[in-house]
Amino acid sequence: MDGEGHTERERLRQPDNRHRLWFAVLGPVRAWRDGEAVNVGSPQQRALLAALLLRGGRTATAQELVDALWGEEPPQRALAALRTYASRLRKILGAEALISESGGYAVRLGPDTGLDVDAAAARAAEAEKAAAAGDRHRARELYAEALARWDGETLAHVPGPYAGTQRTRLEEWRLSLLEHRLDLDLQLGSHAEAVSELTALTAAHPLRERLRELLMLALYRSGRQAEALAVYADTRRLLAEELGVDPRPELAELQQRILQADEELAAPAEESARRATATFVRPAQLPATVPDFTGRSSFVAELGDQLATAESRIMAVSAVAGIGGVGKTTLAVHVAHAARDHFPDGQLYVDLQGAGPSPAEPEAVLGAFLRALGTPDQSVPDGVEERAALYRSLLAGRRILTLLDNARDAAQVRPLLPGTEGCAALITSRMRMVDLAGAHLVDLDVMSPEEAMTLFTKIVGAERVGAEREAAMDVVAACGFLPLAIRIAASRLAARRTWTVSVLARKLADERRRLDELQAGDQAVKATFELGYSQLEPEQARAFRLLGLADGPDISAHAAAALLDRAPEETEDLLESLVDASLLESAAPGRYRYHDLVRLYARTCAERDEHPPSERDAAVSRLLDFYLATAAGVFALERPGDRTAVHLAPTDRPGLVFDGHTAALDWLFAEADCLLACVEQSADGDTLRRAADLLVAAKDLADSGTHSLRYERAAASVCRAAQGAGDAWAEGRARIMLTHAHTVAGRFGPADDNARRAMELAQATGDPVAGCYAPNDRGIIAIYQNRHRDGEVYLNQAIEAFRADGNRTGEASALCNLSRIHLALGRTDSAIRLAEQGVAIYTDMRLTMRLANGRYALGVALTSAGRTRDALEQFDGALGLFRASRQPLWEGVTHLRMAEAHLAAHRPAQAATHAEQALALRGIGGEWRRGTVLMVLGRALDALGQTDRARACWQDALGIFDSLGSPEAEEAREVLSPSVAA
Numbered sequence: 001m002d003g004e005g006h007t008e009r010e011r012l013r014q015p016d017n018r019h020r021l022w023f024a025v026l027g028p029v030r031a032w033r034d035g036e037a038v039n040v041g042s043p044q045q046r047a048l049l050a051a052l053l054l055r056g057g058r059t060a061t062a063q064e065l066v067d068a069l070w071g072e073e074p075p076q077r078a079l080a081a082l083r084t085y086a087s088r089l090r091k092i093l094g095a096e097a098l099i100s101e102s103g104g105y106a107v108r109l110g111p112d113t114g115l116d117v118d119a120a121a122a123r124a125a126e127a128e129k130a131a132a133a134g135d136r137h138r139a140r141e142l143y144a145e146a147l148a149r150w151d152g153e154t155l156a157h158v159p160g161p162y163a164g165t166q167r168t169r170l171e172e173w174r175l176s177l178l179e180h181r182l183d184l185d186l187q188l189g190s191h192a193e194a195v196s197e198l199t200a201l202t203a204a205h206p207l208r209e210r211l212r213e214l215l216m217l218a219l220y221r222s223g224r225q226a227e228a229l230a231v232y233a234d235t236r237r238l239l240a241e242e243l244g245v246d247p248r249p250e251l252a253e254l255q256q257r258i259l260q261a262d263e264e265l266a267a268p269a270e271e272s273a274r275r276a277t278a279t280f281v282r283p284a285q286l287p288a289t290v291p292d293f294t295g296r297s298s299f300v301a302e303l304g305d306q307l308a309t310a311e312s313r314i315m316a317v318s319a320v321a322g323i324g325g326v327g328k329t330t331l332a333v334h335v336a337h338a339a340r341d342h343f344p345d346g347q348l349y350v351d352l353q354g355a356g357p358s359p360a361e362p363e364a365v366l367g368a369f370l371r372a373l374g375t376p377d378q379s380v381p382d383g384v385e386e387r388a389a390l391y392r393s394l395l396a397g398r399r400i401l402t403l404l405d406n407a408r409d410a411a412q413v414r415p416l417l418p419g420t421e422g423c424a425a426l427i428t429s430r431m432r433m434v435d436l437a438g439a440h441l442v443d444l445d446v447m448s449p450e451e452a453m454t455l456f457t458k459i460v461g462a463e464r465v466g467a468e469r470e471a472a473m474d475v476v477a478a479c480g481f482l483p484l485a486i487r488i489a490a491s492r493l494a495a496r497r498t499w500t501v502s503v504l505a506r507k508l509a510d511e512r513r514r515l516d517e518l519q520a521g522d523q524a525v526k527a528t529f530e531l532g533y534s535q536l537e538p539e540q541a542r543a544f545r546l547l548g549l550a551d552g553p554d555i556s557a558h559a560a561a562a563l564l565d566r567a568p569e570e571t572e573d574l575l576e577s578l579v580d581a582s583l584l585e586s587a588a589p590g591r592y593r594y595h596d597l598v599r600l601y602a603r604t605c606a607e608r609d610e611h612p613p614s615e616r617d618a619a620v621s622r623l624l625d626f627y628l629a630t631a632a633g634v635f636a637l638e639r640p641g642d643r644t645a646v647h648l649a650p651t652d653r654p655g656l657v658f659d660g661h662t663a664a665l666d667w668l669f670a671e672a673d674c675l676l677a678c679v680e681q682s683a684d685g686d687t688l689r690r691a692a693d694l695l696v697a698a699k700d701l702a703d704s705g706t707h708s709l710r711y712e713r714a715a716a717s718v719c720r721a722a723q724g725a726g727d728a729w730a731e732g733r734a735r736i737m738l739t740h741a742h743t744v745a746g747r748f749g750p751a752d753d754n755a756r757r758a759m760e761l762a763q764a765t766g767d768p769v770a771g772c773y774a775p776n777d778r779g780i781i782a783i784y785q786n787r788h789r790d791g792e793v794y795l796n797q798a799i800e801a802f803r804a805d806g807n808r809t810g811e812a813s814a815l816c817n818l819s820r821i822h823l824a825l826g827r828t829d830s831a832i833r834l835a836e837q838g839v840a841i842y843t844d845m846r847l848t849m850r851l852a853n854g855r856y857a858l859g860v861a862l863t864s865a866g867r868t869r870d871a872l873e874q875f876d877g878a879l880g881l882f883r884a885s886r887q888p889l890w891e892g893v894t895h896l897r898m899a900e901a902h903l904a905a906h907r908p909a910q911a912a913t914h915a916e917q918a919l920a921l922r923g924i925g926g927e928w929r930r931g932t933v934l935m936v937l938g939r940a941l942d943a944l945g946q947t948d949r950a951r952a953c954w955q956d957a958l959g960i961f962d963s964l965g966s967p968e969a970e971e972a973r974e975v976l977s978p979s980v981a982a
Contacts (some may be wrong), residue, residue, distance in 0.1 A: 019114035021097055023107075025050050026116050026170065027151030029158055031093065038092055044069060045085045047160045052098070052107040053115055054166055061104040068162030117170070120149040124177055125421055128397030129345070136184050143181035150174055179210050186214065191221035202231075206238055213251050220258050221266060228258055252948035281374035285349040286403060289330075289337045292458040295451030296331050299442060300338065303331075306440045307339040307401065307424050316424040317417060317439040319407075321432040325484030326444050328428035329405050336403050336426055343401040343424070348372060350416075354408030354429060358553065358677065362415040366391050369402075369416070388415040396420045404428070410436040452476040452486055459490035460501070468501040475501065478508035488583075492535055507534075533583070533605060543574045544583055545610055546619045547594070548602025551681040552674030554593035559674065562626030562653055563619050617685075622653055624682045624690050627675045629655030631697035634664040638700070638885070641845045642809035647769050648693040665886055668700060672707045679714040683721035692718050692733040696769065702741045703889045712741035732761035732770035739777045743784075744889060746928030746964070752781045772801040776814050783817065784928075786967055788824045795821060809850055812841035816857035823864050831861040852881030856894055863897065868905040872898060892918040893929070899936050908943035915940055931960035935972060951976060 022032040029046040031038040040049055051068040052060060060068075066078045075081065086105050090098045098107055109115055127142035154170045155163045178201070185194045198215040205211060212235045219228035232247070232255040239245050246252070257265055299320075306318045320328045336347060348369055352360045366387035370380050373394050381387055399422040407413045407429040413436070417425050433439055447455065456476050457465045465472045479485035493504050536544060543564055547555065550563060561571040575592050578584035585593050594602060610616050629651040636645040637658060658664040668675075675698055682691040695715055701707040702715075715737040722731035735758040742751035755777040762770035776798035782791030795818040802810035816838035822831035835858035842851040859874035875898045882890040895918035902911035915937035919930065938953035954976050961969035 020112040021093065022114045022116075023049070023053050024116040024149075024151070025053055025166075026120065026149050026154050026174075028156045033093075040092060041085075041088055043157060043159050044081070045089055047158045047163055048082070048085045048105075049089055049107070050155055050158055050166070051160075051162050052105060053109075054117070055106070057106060057109045059101045059104045059106040061102075065105065069160045071161040116149045120146040120177075121421065123149075124180075125397040127180070129399075131180075131184070132397065136187055140181060140184040140188065143177055143184065146177055147174065147181060175205065175208065175211075179214065182211075182214050186217055186221070191218040194218045207242060209235065209239075209248050209251055212247075213254055216251075216254055216258065217265065225258060225261075229255065232258075246948055246951070249946075249949040249952050253946065256946065281372065282344075282346040283348050283372040283400075284346060285372065286336050286340075286347045287333050287349060289334045292455065293330065293334045294455040294458060295447055296327070296334075299331055299444065300335055303335040303426070303442065304339055307335070307426070308342055317427070317436065318425075318442060319427040319429060319433040319436055319439045320442045320444055321429055325482050326446060327483035328444055330483065331444060332403055332405065332426050332428050336401055339401060339424075343399045345398040345400045346373075348400065348402045349405065350403075351405045352407045352412060353553065354406050354412060354431075358551070359408040359412060362412060363387060365416055370394070384415050391416075392419045395423050397422070399423060401426065407431075407433075409433070446481040447483055447486070449473070449476065449481065452479070452481045452483075455483065455486050456490045459487065460494050464493075464501060468505075471500075471502040471505040474505040475508060478505070533601075536578075536583075540574060540577055541605075541609070543571075544578055544602055545606040546616070547575075547578075547584070547592075548599045549606055549616060549620055550623055550674070551677040553677070554591050555674060556671065557590045557592070558656060559623060559626055559671070560592065563623040565619075565622055620678075620681060621687055624678055624687055624694065625651040625653040626655060627671070627678050628690055628694045628697060629653060630671075631655070631668065631675065631694055633657060634668050635697045635699075637661060637664050639809050639850060641807075643805055643807040644696065644769055644772075644810070647767075648697060649690045651690070661885070665700075668698065669707070669886065672698075672701050673710065676701070676707070676710050676714040680717045683718045684725075688718070688721055688725060688727055689730045689733075692722065692730040692737075695737040696733055699737060699740055700887075702737070702744055703887055708741065708744060712738065712745070715741055728761045729765045729767055732758050732765060732767050732774075735761065736770050736773045736777065739774070739781075743777065743781060744926070746784075746926030748781050748784050748928075752778060752785075755781065768801070768805045772798060772805055772807060772810050775801065776810070776817065779814070779817050779821070783820050783824070786824070788821050791821045792818065792825070808841050808845060812838040812850065812854060815841070816854055819857050819861050823861055828861065828865050832858070832865060835861045852878040852885065852887075852890065855881070856890070856897065859894075859901070860897055863901045863904055866904070868901045871901045875901065892933075896929075896933050896936060899933075899940065903936065903939055903943070906943075908940040912937060912940035912944065927960045928964055928966060931957040931964075931966070931968065931972075934960070935968070935975075938975065 020034055024030045029040065029050050031040050031049070040046055047069050048065060051065055062079060062082060065082055066074050069082070070078055086098065086100070093107075096108075097113060098105060107113075109118070123142045123146035127139045127146065130136075130142060131139035153167070154174070155167045158167075182194055182198065185191070194214070198211060198218055202208070202211050202215055212231055216228045216231045219225075219231065232251065235251065236247050239247055254265075303318050303320070306316050309316050320332055336349075340347060350360065350365050350368065352365065354360075361384075363384040366384065367380050369391055370387060373391075375390070375394070381390060395418045397420070400418065402416065402418060402423070402425045404413050404416055404425060404427045407427050409429070409431055410433045413425070413427055413433075427433065427436075427439070432441060432443065434441070446452075453465075453472060453476055456472055460472075475489055476486055479489055489504060489508070493499055493501065533541060533544060543560075543566075546564055547560060550559075555563070557572050557575065558568060560575060561568045564571055564574070566574070575584060576586075579586050579592070583594075606616055607613075628648065632645050632648050632651075633655050636642070638661065639645075656667065658667065675694065679691045679694050682688070682694075695711075695718060698711070702711045715734055719731060719734035719738055722728075722734055735754040739751045739755040739758065742748070742754065755774050758770045759774040759778070761767070762774055775794040779791045779795035779798060782788065782794060795814050798814040799811055799818065802808075802814055815834050819831045819834035819838070822828075822834060835854065839851065839854035839858055842854045855874040855878040859871040859878065862868075862871035862874060875894055879891060879894045879898075882894060895914045899911040899914035899918065902908070902914065915933055918933045919937065934953045934957040938950040938957070940950075941947075941953065942950035954972050958969055958972035958976060960966075961972055
C-alpha cells in the first residue's frame with residue numbers, strides 16, 4: 001500500500017498533460033514543456049520565476065521584482081541583472097509565457113499553462129465541498145491529492161525576501177490542509193494509524209493547538225487515555241512558558257470530555273460525522289426568464305463564456321451596464337439560467353435598487369444571502385464585514401452564481417462578491433463599473449433592427465406584422481430599438497385587436513407624444529415610458545403620477561387608496577390596469593411597486609402635469625395621515641389606557657381597524673419600510689409634526705432589531721428638520737424617539753443627551769408626551785449607568801407627570817423602573833412593592849405586552865430577595881408575552897434575568913442554557929447587552945468547571961465594555977484577575 005501511495009504522490013507531482021507549460025513551486029521551482037523538464041537556470045532566475053508565478057498572472061513592476069529578489073539592499077546593477085534574468089527566462093519559456101508590459105513582467109497562466117499551487121487549491125476546494133455534502137471518504141482523498149503536490153520544502157533553495165514570505169504562507173496552508181485530512185482520518189476510524197503522524201507533527205510544530213487536539217483524540221480512541229491527558233498537560237505548560245496563554249477553549253473542553261469519559265468521543269465515526277455535518281441549502285433564486293427572449297446572441301455567448309471560466313479561476317465577475325430599459329436584467333437572467341449547469345450548488349439573486357432613493361444596504365443583502373444558504377437567524381453575525389466573511393466561507397469550495405441586479409456602484413457590490421474559485425457574480429447597473437477590479441465589463445446597447453423586429457413580432461404576432469412590415473419598422477425605430485419601449489408598444493398593440501400597426505406607427509410619429517426625440521441616454525428611457533403613459537385614461541394617468549411620489553420601496557392597496565383619495569376597490573382596479581400596461585409591478589397580492597426608472601418618470605409627470613401643483617403635497621399628506629391614523633390605532637390596541645395616543649396630531653383620514661393584536665402587529669411590521677420612508681419624506685413644513693407623531697405611534701419598530709437602524713435614521717431626520725424649522729414641539733418628540741433608539745442599542749451617552757434636551761424642550765412647550773417620557777427615559781438610562789440617586793429623582797418626576805396626565809400605563813412603567821432603582825439602593829422590600837403596583841395597574845387594564853414588562857420587573861426584584869422560584873414564574877410569564885408581542889429585545893433580556901435567577905439558585909446548567917438563548921438573539925440590543933450576557937454565561941460556565949471557556953466569555957465582555965467605555969469593564973477585569981488585571 002505504501003508503495004502504491006508513493007507512486008500516486010509521484011504521479012500528482014508530474015505536469016498535467018492538459019497544459020503545454022507546467023510550473024511547480026511547492027518544492028523546488030521547476031518547469032516542464034510538453035511533459036519534458038526545462039532547466040530554468042540559476043537560483044536568482046528561479047526566484048524571479050517564482051515571484052511572477054505567485055502573482056496569478058498580474059504584472060509586477062521592475063522595482064517590485066528588485067525588492068522581491070534582493071530586499072532593501074539590492075546590488076548596484078540590480079535592474080540590469082533583473083532584465084538579464086528575464087531575457088534568459090523568456091528564451092527558455094517562450095515569449096508567449098513571459099511577457100514584458102509597462103516596464104514590468106508577467107507570466108500569463110491560461111488554458112495552456114498550469115501551476116501546482118492552483119491544482120492543489122482546486123483539489124482543496126473540491127474536498128471542502130465533498131465534506132460539506134457528507135462524502136468524507138472522497139473529501140479525504142481530495143485533501144490527500146492536494147497535499148501530494150508538495151515535494152519537500154516549498155520554494156526550496158530560492159533566495160530573496162519574497163520567497164521567504166511566500167514559503168511561510170504556503171507552509172501554513174499545507175499544515176491547514178493536513179489538519180483537515182487528519183480530522184477526516186479520525187472521523188473515518190483511522191485513529192491508530194494517525195497517532196504516529198500526529199506525534200511527529202506536534203514535535204515539529206509544538207505550538208499548533210489543533211494538531212495537539214487531534215493527537216489527544218487519536219490517543220483516546222486508541223485506548224491510551226493517560227497519554228492523551230499528558231498531551232494536554234504538556235501543551236498547557238508549553239503555552240504558558242512560551243506565550244503566557246492558556247490552551248484554546250476547544251482543547252480544554254476536549255480534556256474535560258476525556259476526563260469524564262464522554263461517550264460521544266468514542267461514538268462510531270459515521271454517526272459522529274453525520275451529526276457534525278451541516279446541511280447546505282442550494283438556493284435557486286433566479287427570476288423566471290422571459291419566454292420571448294430575443295437576440296443578444298453575442299452578449300449571451302460572451303457572458304456565458306465568462307461564467308464558464310469560474311470553474312478554473314478565482315471568481316468570475318461580469319458587470320453589464322447600460323441605460324434604463326435596455327434589457328440588462330432580462331439579459332442577465334437569461335444568461336444565468338443558461339449557465340446553471342456550471343453552478344450546481346445554487347444561484348442567488350437580489351435587486352439592489354441602485355437607481356432608487358434607498359439602495360439596498362450590503363449588510364441587509366448579506367443577511368438574506370446567509371439565510372438563503374441555510375444559516376440560522378441566530379448565527380447571522382452583525383456588521384457587513386463579519387457577514388461578508390461568513391458568506392465567503394460558506395461559498396468556499398462550492399460553485400454558486402450570484403446575480404446582483406440593479407446595482408448602484410462598485411462600493412455597493414464589493415461586499416457581495418463571492419471571492420472564491422468556482423463561484424461567479426453577474427452584475428447589472430446603470431453605472432459602468434470601471435473601478436470594480438477584475439470585472440469583465442459589458443456595455444449593453446440598444447437592439448439591432450433585426451432583433452427589434454423579431455421581438456416586436458413575437459409579441460404582436462407574425463400575421464399582423466407581416467401585413468404591415470414597413471409600419472412595424474417605423475414603430476421599432478420610433479422606440480429607439482430600446483427593448484423596454486418595444487415591449488410596451490407591442491403589448492399595447494397586442495391588447496387592441498382593432499388597431500393596425502400603422503395606427504400605432506402614426507401615434508409614435510407624433511413628437512408631441514414623446515418628451516424629446518428618441519435617443520440614447522435617460523431621455524430615451526423617458527420617451528419609452530411616455531408611450532405607455534400617453535395611452536392611459538385621465539384617472540389612470542393621475543394614479544400613475546401620484547403613486548410615484550411615495551418614497552417607500554412599494555405600496556399597499558390601502559395606502560395607495562389614501563394617497564389617491566379614492567375608494568379601495570376603485571384604487572385596486574386602477575393599479576391592476578397599470579400593471580396590465582406594464583407601468584407598475586405587482587410585488588405580491590395587494591402590494592405594488594414601480595421599476596426605479598419608471599418611478600422617476602412618474603415623478604417627472606407629476607411635476608409637469610399635476611394641476612394644481614399643491615395636489616402633489618396633498619397626496620403625500622394623505623398618505624402620512626393614513627400611516628399615522630393606522631399606527632396610532634395599533635399603539636392604542638397594544639397599550640389600552642395609554643394617553644400618548646390622545647396627544648398625537650389629528651388626521652383627516654381614518655386608518656385601518658384591526659380585530660386583534662396579531663393582525664395589528666402584522667400590519668405594522670409589514671409596512672415598516674414604507675412607513676419610515678414616509679416619516680423622512682414628510683419631515684418638512686406642515687407635515688413635520690405629524691411625521692414626529694408617526695415615529696411615536698410606531699415606536700415598537702425601534703425594539704424589533706430588524707427595523708431598529710431604519711427607525712433611528714428616520715428619528716434623526718425628523719430631529720434635524722425640527723431644529724432647522726425651529727419647531728421645539730416636534731424636536732422634543734423626535735428626541736424622545738431618538739433616546740429610545742439609542743437606549744435599545746445600548747448607547748447610553750447619546751441617549752441621555754437626547755433625553756436631557758427633550759426635557760428642556762418639554763418645559764418650554766408644555767408637551768405632555770415629551771414631559772412624561774423624557775424623565776422616565778433618563779431614569780432608565782441612569783439605571784444602566786449606575787447613577788441610582790439621579791435615576792430616583794427622574795423617575796419620581798416621571799410618575800408625577802404621568803399621573804398629572806392621567807396616563808396609568810405610563811405610571812405603571814415608571815413604577816416598575818423605580819423598582820429597579822430601589823433594588824440597586826438596597827431597598828428590596830419597597831422594590832417588590834413598586835413592581836407589584838405596576839403589575840396591578842397592567843392587570844387591571846388588561847395590557848398584554850405592558851404586563852410582560854411588569855412581570856419582568858417583579859421577577860428582577862424577587863430574584864434579589866432570594867425568591868427565585870417566584871421570580872422564575874414571573875419571568876416565564878413575561879417571556880411568553882414578549883414573544884407573542886414580537887419583542888426580541890425583551891425576550892433576550894428576560895432570558896438573561898432567568899439565567900441570573902438560576903445562578904442564584906445554584907443551577908448553573910440551566911443558567912448557561914438561558915444565557916445561550918439570550919446570545920442566540922444576537923444583534924438585538926447592541927454590544928453592551930451582549931457583553932452583559934457574556935458575563936453571566938461566564939459565571940455559569942465557571943460554576944460548571946469550564947473555566948477556560950468562562951474566561952473566554954469574560955475576555956470578550958471586557959473587550960466590549962472597554963470599547964464602549966462602560967463601567968462594567970471593571971467587573972470583567974475583576975473576574976479575570978489576576979492575570980488580565982495585571
